Amino acid sequence: MSLNEEVELLRRITLFAKIEPSKLKLLAFTSERVIYEAGQELFRQGDAGDSAYVVMEGQADVLVDTPKGPLTVATLGVNDIVGEIAILCDVPRTATVKAKSRLVTLRIAKDLFFRMVTEFPQMAIEIMRELAHRLDQTNRKLREAAAKRAD
Amino acid sequence: MDKSVFAYIWRHSKAEQIVILGLVLVSQFLYFISLTIPKTIVNDGIEGKAFKKAPEIPFLKFDLPLPGWLFDQGSLRLFDGFMLAQWPYLVAMSLLFLTMVTVNGLFKMQINTLKGRMGERMLRRLRFELYDRMLRFPLPHFRKVKAAEMAGMVNNEVEPLGGFISEAFIQPAYLGGQALTALLFIMLQSLAMGVIVIVVLAVQAFVIPQLRKRILVLSKQRQLQTRALSGRIAETVDGSQEIHLNATSNYERADIGRRLGQIFVVRFELFKRKFLAKFLNNLLSQTTPFTIFLIGGYGVLFGDMQIGSVVGVLLAYKDLPGPVKELIDWDQHRTEVQQKYEQVIEQFAPEGMMDPTLQALPEGPVPALAGDLETVGLTLADEGGAKPLDALALSLPLGTKLALVGPATGGRDVLAQVLARILPPTAGSAKIGGSDLLALPESTVGARLAYVGPDVYLFPLSIRDNLLYALKRRPMTKARYAEAALAQHEAERAETRRAGNPDLDPTDDWIDREAAGAVDNAGLTARLVAMLKVVELEEDVYTLGLRGTIDPKVKPDVAAAILGARNALHETLADPSLASLVEPFDASRYNRNMSLAGNLLFGTPVGNVFNPDNLGRHPLVLAALRQAGLEAGILAMGVKIAETMVELFADLAPDNPFFEQYSFISAEDLPEYRGLLQRLAGRDPSQLGEDEQARFTALPFRYVEARHRLGLIDAAMEERVLAARRAFAEALPLELRGAVAFYDHAAYNSAATLQDNILFGRPVYGQARSAERVGQLINEVLDGLGLRSRVIEVGLDYNVGIAGKRLAPAQRQKIGLARALIKRSDLLILNEPTSALDAAAQVRIRDKVLAAAEGRGVIWSLGRPALADAFEQVALLQGGKLTARGTPAEIAANPLYAEFAAAN
Structure with missing residues (x-):
């Protein structure tokens, strides 16, 4: 996959949709x-976060540790971005992400991400x-859950 | 050392000085003869005065002319000579003149050579003596001296002394003799002229030194200022970090500027004075010929003086001001050198210098210390009257493991340093087995005691040499020399003794393997590795080894072993699940994970000739590209890269780190490329000028297809690059063979690291955790082949850099500890030696060190009292006194200790 194809993919992600193509190309x-083989972990819950990943090919599972063992809470596909929370606010990874099939990602390093945001404020607004x-x-879900419990 | 430079010189070079003085005396005789010859040539050979009486006169008749008042006949007949007619006589005399000049010259040369050798010998002796004294300085004195100033004194400041030493006695004898001979000659010709010459010389000899008094003061000032300047420059080097962190570079500039200004003033003043003296000197010396012309001419015109005599006097006088001036110079030099010598000697005679016998070379192994360590009234008071150690009394069997705890200023670190003899106590005594610790020879202390403080100094050598430094107290085995080298070595030794340097050979084997508990080199390395494990440095050294390089000619066995590992790794990589991790080097394939430069060379550049940045300019590379029909392709690649870079980086601030990290074009060059692209405006780049094309051609060599993903290298391009690779290798002339280490599966690549040699390929970009997984594979392969120790040996060769700066502080401390452990001392004194390590590592290493020192004594000053529980005894030091002591359990019950421990 060449750089131009990667840029095309990035443009389809909501977070980056309104950013100029040349900036995306730089990113x-x-x-x-x-590239991850099926079963390989991108990162593990509790790790320090150093980068975010954009899925370009394949699928990945998002797993959360529960007392009963890991629980798959979501499955990521092409154009999904994952791991951005940890790099934005320096919290440990909130879930484990594991490749479900052969997975091609674009790894955006933390300092790179911040530098892009400082350099191009438009990106900050989009984020x-x-x-x-x-x-x-989340608030809406919380309200619904609270309402349910009240019932 | 002698206070007077003359006494020093005379004491050490008497014999040589006397020999040279004798030669000087003989040379004076020859000189006198050569003076009489021109006179005879003019009077008899040319004017033919003697031939008016007889057709033939004797040649080589030798009369020593003596004045009438000394000898009745006026001269003393030494040889009757051969009878010759005028023309042959003139020829013979002229030839004699030439011979005498030559003989004189040869004599001078011989004297100068001998003088030079003596001077150099003395300089060697003096320098050595200064260095030797430096080694005997009391340790606290080193806090007061600046390294650069000491080096400057030993190196530069005594240099002029060397020049003077050779002339100290010879010069006055030689020049004085010359002047006296010339003067005697003049006196013999005419007493009046002699008197005039003497008067003028006396004036010269009196006036000039007067002028030079100030010069002496100034040169002393210059010496001190220059020394201080070296000191300041060294401070700038040492404090460079502080200068940058505090932005004081301009303050430093101001200081150095002022110092240079002061030096300028002094130097210029010196200059002016020197030239004034020179002018007066010249003037005075020219007044004498004036009188000789006048008075001598009068004598010829109106008296019975011969022209030949006047010419002779003139010739003699021509040689007179030279020696006299040089004599005056010598005298000035003498005062200068005396002052310099005193200045330097003063700096090398601090109080409390160690007695040389304490540093005597040990005859054999030093017996182990035994008995009790006992201090009585041990006190250390500083200048202000404070007492970091106050009459401390401590007694314990030598083999005890004792922890010293207490507040940082309580005296525990001072006690450790006093026991290690770093700080001399002001009062009290410390004894081991009844003998005074402070009076023990250094070799005993060095072998039987070990000390590690928080600051470890490492020499800029390999890790191995730094560790072995603890074992080099005496030459163990004499170095063996081959037949040819032996004669030279013996000559060097003889010369060494003549210069008063010790007859010790650094090429001997100084390593005391027995002290380390080993018998041979393999055993020694095993001991080193064991110590590295104790201080948890083995893994680091292994990693350094993987990143190290070796010369396969020096270590053919390691190279062969690494080639074995390469094969084993590539067999492992044949597994399809691992194959994607590494793209191996293959002469017949383009490696998409390697740069274009790497693909072209198919080897590692050695030196700068084929550095990727120079590749686009090298005629050989250009020719190979042309041959492969690749010129246009590279140019097009360059244009494409330039376009992408301009597009991507155009909006970024020039100081954005992206430029350095990712761009092919620097921020400064970017506008130029934008201009070039605008001018190109989509046309064929081959229409550009040669220089402009070269700008584009320079770009693609660092391009890695798999990493940069610009899609510039297609299959056709790959084929052409392979053709260029072959063309380049074929065309590479013999003299450039050394500039590339080609990739060859069957050969070790000396330019690449061990790791790269094993890998023999490039890790594939984009494979998750490929570096980690490849590293793991390499480890497995090396472990499987039992090669880990080989790699560690290469890691031991890693140079730690100046003061160990190429290592992290924690690593330096670990090497310090390992260095202390390797010599298996009877008592290990430790003063917070692991302060740079994290808390968990401190506990682990404490336990390992205590285990390694099993059966031997340890005194450990602990920064954290919590570490004290593993020791047999714990001593609490507060206010320089021992306030509590006992086993960990006992002392825990002590209220003083409980109070202290609660606060820490």
């Missing part, structure tokens, strides 16, 4: 492409928007 150029959106969703 792709400075990021590393990492804020995305995070606000997620917060809204």
Whole structure:
């Protein structure tokens, strides 16, 4: 896969959708492409986070440790981004991510990500928007859950 | 050392000085003869005065002319000579003149050579003596001296002394003799002229030194200023980090600028004075010929003086101011050197110098210490009257494991340093088995005691040499020399003795294997590795070994073993699940995980000739590219890379670290490339000028297809690069063979690291944790072949850099500990030797060190009292006194200790 194809993929991710193609190309150029075989872990719950990953090919499972063992909470596919929380606010990884099939990712290192954000404020706004959106969703779920429990 | 430089010189070079003085005396005789010849040539040979009386006169008739008042006949007949006519006489006399000049010259040369040798010998002796004294300085004195100043004194400041030493006695004798001979000659010709010359010389000899008094003061000032400048420059080097962190570079500039200004003033003043003296000197010396012309001419015109005599006097006088001036110079030199000598000697005679006998070379193994360690009233008081150690009394069997705890200023670290003889106590005594610790020879202390403090100094040698440094107290086996080298070695030894240097050979084997508990080199290495394990450094040294290089000619066995590992690794890599990790080097294939430069050379560049940055300019590479039809392809690649870089990096600030990390084009060059691309405007780049093309051609050599993913290398391009690879290898001339180490599966690559040699390929980009997995594979292969120890041996050759700066502080401390452990001392004194390590490692290493010192004594000053529980005895030091002592259990019950431990 060449750089231009990677840029095309990145553009389809909501977080990056409104960012100029040339900036995305820089992001792709400075990021590393990492391939995982099925079953390999991208990172493990509790690890310190140093990078985010964009899935370019294949699928990955998101697993959370529970007293009964790991529980798959979501499955990621092409165009999904994972691991960005840990690099944004320096918290340990909140879940384990494992390749479900052969997985091609673009690994965006933490310092690289921050430098891009400082260099291009448009990216920061997009990320804020995305995070606000997620917060809204989480709040809604919380309200629903609270309402359920009240019942 | 002698206070007077003359006494020093005379004491050490009497015999040589006398021989040379004798030669000087003979040379004066020859000189006198050569002076009489021109006179005879003019008077008899040319004017033919003697031939007016007889057709033939004797040649080589030798009369020693003596004044009438000394000898009745006026001269003393030494030889009757051969009878010759005028023309043959003139020829013979001229030839004699030439011979005398030559003989004189040869004599001078011989004297100068002898003088030079003596001077150099004395300089060697003096330098050695200074260094020797430095080795006997009391240790606390080193806090007051600057390294650069000491080096400057031993090296530069005594250098002029060397020059002077050879002339100290010879010069006045030689020059004085010459001047006296010339003067005698003049006196013999005419007493009046002699008197005039003497008067002028006397004036010269009086006035010039007067002028030079100030010069002496100034040169002393210059010496001190220059020394201080070296000291300041060394401070800048040592404190470079602080200068940058505090942004004081301009403050430092100001200081150095002022110092240089002061040196300038002094130097210029010196310059002016020197030239004034020179001018006066010249003036005075020219007044004498003036009088000789006048008075001598008068004598010829109106008296019975011969022209030949006037010419002779003139010739003699021509040689007179030279020696006289040099004599005056010598005198000035003498005062200067005396002052310099005193200045230097003063710096090398601090109080409390160690007695040389304490450093005497031990005859054989030093017997083990035994008995009790006992201190009585041990006190250390500083200048301010504070007492870091206050009448401390401590007694324990030598083999005890004792922990010293207490506040940092309580005296525990000072006690450790006093027991290791780093700090001399001001009062009290310390005895081991009844003998005074402070009076023990250094060789005993060095062998039977070991000390490690928090700051470890490492020599800029390999890790191995730093560890073995603890074992080099005496030559164990004499170095063997081959027939040819032996004669030279013996000559060198003889010369060494003549210069008063010790007859010790650093090429001897100094390593005391027995002290380390080994019999041979293999055993020694095993001991080193064991010590590295104790201090948990073995893994680090192994990693350093993997990153190290070896010369396969020096270590053919290691190279062969690594080739074996290469084969084993490649067999493992044949497993399909692992094959994707490494792309092996293959002469017939393009390696997409290697740069274009690497693919072209198919080898590691050695030196700078084929460095990727120079590749696009090298005619040989260009020719290979042309031959493979690759020129246009590379140019197009360059243009494409330039376009991408301009597109990607155009909006970034020039100081953005992205440029350095990722861009093919630096921030400064980017606008130029943008301009070039605009001018190109999509046309065929081959239409560009040669220089502009070269700008693009320079870009693609660092391009790695798998990493940069610009899709620039297609199958056709790969084929052409392979063709260029072959063309380059074929065209490489013999003299450039050394500039590339080609990849050859059957050969060890001396330019590459051990790890790269095993890998013989490139880790594939984009494989998750490939570096980690490849590293693991290499470890498995090496362990499987039993090669781990070989790699560690290569790691032991790693050079630690100046003061060990190429290692982390924790690693330096670990080497310090291992160095102390290797010599198996009876008592190991440790003063927070693991302070740079994390808490868990401190506990682990404490246990391992205590286990390694089983059966021997350990006194360990602990920064953290929690570590004390593993010791047999614990001593609490507060305010320089021992306030509590006992087993860990006992002392825990002590209220003083409980109070201290609670606070820490």
